[in-house]
Amino acid sequence: MSFSDELEQVIGCSDLREQAPRADEEIPSVDFDPILENLAFFVAEAWKDDHPDTHLQSTADFNCCVEYVTAEMAKAGAAVGGPAGLEILTGGGSIAACKVCRRVLSSASPIASIAVLDHP
Secondary structure, eight states: OOHHHHHHHHHTOSOGGGGOOOTTSOOOOOOOHHHHHHHHHHHHHHHHHHOTTOOTTOHHHHHHHHHHHHHHHHHHHHHHOHHHHHHIIIIIHHHHHHHHHHHHHHOSSHHHHHHHHHOO
């Protein structure tokens, strides 16, 4: 399953552009932060698995993780479009990448990362 497919599944719609509200409808507020962090977590874990000698203390490792996760999130945001894509492409993907890469790089194992992610 691709990252954009996973984003569509989490959000619950394959094309959010088709669901634009009418002028007389109020637009519901959606907190995308936890959703984006959960999606970024899997990408960051995959990056860490491919780079087993990384350390949180290394600015270069942290920056590489954030760059990779942000790029993957941007691809998914462009593919999905709509409000979720806009949130990702206007900084939500980068913010989620920073938070999650810090958590993932500071963990000793994937189980510890999940525990940190589950408890804000």
